[in-house]
Amino acid sequence: MTRNRHRDSPILWQLAIKLLFISLLFGGIPGLAPVEAALASDQGCRITDIRFWQSPEEAQIVIDLSAPPQVTPLGTLTDGTVFFDIEKCVFRPGRQRYPLNNPFIQTLNVQARSDGSVRVYFRTGPGVTQRTFVLPRNEAKPDRVVIFLTEPAQNQLARRQQEQLEINRLKAGNVKIVVLDAGHGGEDPGTRGGGIIEKDYVLAMARLIKNVFDRDPRYRAILTRNGDYIIPLERRRQMAEQLGADVFVSIHVNYNRARHIQGIEVYYESPKGAVGEADRLVAELENQQDLVGGVGQTAAPPVAAKQDIVKKQAEIMYRSGQLAGRVEARLAQAVPGLGSRGVRRAGFKVLHSLAMPSILVELGYVSNPVDASFLRNPSAQLRLAQAVYQGVVDFLESQVQPGLDASYVEYVSQVEAARRAQEERARQARLRRQAMLARSQPYTVQKGDTIPKIVNRFKVGKSQFLELNQFSPNRKLKVGEVVRIPGK
Ligand SMILES: [Zn+2]
Numbered sequence: 001m002t003r004n005r006h007r008d009s010p011i012l013w014q015l016a017i018k019l020l021f022i023s024l025l026f027g028g029i030p031g032l033a034p035v036e037a038a039l040a041s042d043q044g045c046r047i048t049d050i051r052f053w054q055s056p057e058e059a060q061i062v063i064d065l066s067a068p069p070q071v072t073p074l075g076t077l078t079d080g081t082v083f084f085d086i087e088k089c090v091f092r093p094g095r096q097r098y099p100l101n102n103p104f105i106q107t108l109n110v111q112a113r114s115d116g117s118v119r120v121y122f123r124t125g126p127g128v129t130q131r132t133f134v135l136p137r138n139e140a141k142p143d144r145v146v147i148f149l150t151e152p153a154q155n156q157l158a159r160r161q162q163e164q165l166e167i168n169r170l171k172a173g174n175v176k177i178v179v180l181d182a183g184h185g186g187e188d189p190g191t192r193g194g195g196i197i198e199k200d201y202v203l204a205m206a207r208l209i210k211n212v213f214d215r216d217p218r219y220r221a222i223l224t225r226n227g228d229y230i231i232p233l234e235r236r237r238q239m240a241e242q243l244g245a246d247v248f249v250s251i252h253v254n255y256n257r258a259r260h261i262q263g264i265e266v267y268y269e270s271p272k273g274a275v276g277e278a279d280r281l282v283a284e285l286e287n288q289q290d291l292v293g294g295v296g297q298t299a300a301p302p303v304a305a306k307q308d309i310v311k312k313q314a315e316i317m318y319r320s321g322q323l324a325g326r327v328e329a330r331l332a333q334a335v336p337g338l339g340s341r342g343v344r345r346a347g348f349k350v351l352h353s354l355a356m357p358s359i360l361v362e363l364g365y366v367s368n369p370v371d372a373s374f375l376r377n378p379s380a381q382l383r384l385a386q387a388v389y390q391g392v393v394d395f396l397e398s399q400v401q402p403g404l405d406a407s408y409v410e411y412v413s414q415v416e417a418a419r420r421a422q423e424e425r426a427r428q429a430r431l432r433r434q435a436m437l438a439r440s441q442p443y444t445v446q447k448g449d450t451i452p453k454i455v456n457r458f459k460v461g462k463s464q465f466l467e468l469n470q471f472s473p474n475r476k477l478k479v480g481e482v483v484r485i486p487g488k
Helices: 008-026 153-172 200-213 233-242 271-291 302-334 370-376 378-397 406-440 452-458 462-469
Strands: 044-055 060-067 082-087 096-100 105-111 117-124 129-135 144-152 178-180 219-223 245-253 264-269 340-344 357-365 441-444 480-484
Touching: 008 178, 044 105, 060 129, 060 233, 060 480, 096 378, 117 129, 117 144, 178 200, 200 219, 219 245, 219 264, 233 245, 245 378, 271 340, 271 406, 302 357, 302 378, 302 406, 357 370, 406 441, 406 452, 406 462, 441 462, 452 462, 462 480
Parallel strands: 178 219, 178 245, 245 357, 264 340
Antiparallel strands: 044 060, 060 144, 082 117, 096 105, 105 117, 129 144, 264 357, 441 480
16 A cells, blocks of 8 residues: 555654664763762752754753752853853763754753852854743753754745745645644653654654645645754744645644543634634734824724634634544544544634634544554554545635634624623623712721621611622721711
């Protein structure tokens, strides 16, 4: 069924290349030589790992630490090498050299010093800008020092221009552009199970799907990432929009603690996610209005702008639903035994685009042994790739009539109605309180007064008293404070 050996086992190739890369890069990493016993955090920290990630535009060196570090300001040597010290820090003895030698960074040396600090030296490539910062630990990651490197601005500009020329050429030739987004990457491995690490697996699958598309001259598939690095979710969508993509397909695999759950799923934007995005876009518009100096300077007032956004969303969501249906239909048939859990909706950030139909494909559950064995199987991989291709072709080649996502339109009108009802209740409450205030009298709190005593003495309702004074039920009164007593 497959055409050559290379395509038979893309995942294995990917793994082999990656392992080679890591061992070339860092010698001992992962699997650092054991360091001295861990120190308590108030005594300092130790370096537990050093990692390097690179995308075409950026690179990162991430230094993992056992405790929050104290980092000195950057210094510069005469040859342009930059350095900083991590104080009270433990690392392997001697100077560790990492000959990275790529456009971002030429050398990285890490040296344990006799004063108990660790000095980190690095020399960036020509025109590369660097930012070095400390990140606190979170549920997934330890304390870190990150050296963040950005390529020279003119390189980025040149690449964008090159890209744009290519896109213009493709569009002129009526070639349709399919953006394939391998989920996760770099510091974010995604899920894992059944011998599969999501970020590596979905990259290999995205490449496989791209190969299938690129054999068809009507299409050009472009990957959001073509290596092991992280891209922010919003940026993935923006990349597709800048490329003028006809469709956007994000590739993932799934995990569930309930191991019996299995099957593929195809997602598109949910009404709830879209409403949140519409609010965000309107807020953004209003902020822009503030920036240009006040009301009346943008084309559309917020209400009309919101209606426009909702209409555009409903149109795109309709098309996304059509795309999701066609891809799901193909995937459900692709591998007998790898069932489908159908088309679903969720408010995933990568699916918010107003520019192109967008779907997110979960190719199966790595937590399920049956799914995992299919996912590892090269001929099943190829069938899945061909099914994604077929589903997208079914969508792009059939003349899908324009339509509106009915459930979204319905949901928006419900949300708007609830909002109006809420506003009306608030307005009524304000009016009621104004009327009560007009009929009320002031009273100065005396020593020994409590709310129950006051409402008893004046023979007024407690809830009325609380509402008039905007007090919570357990509010304590202060002597000398002036409260309002409801009129009869
Ligand atoms: Zn994922």
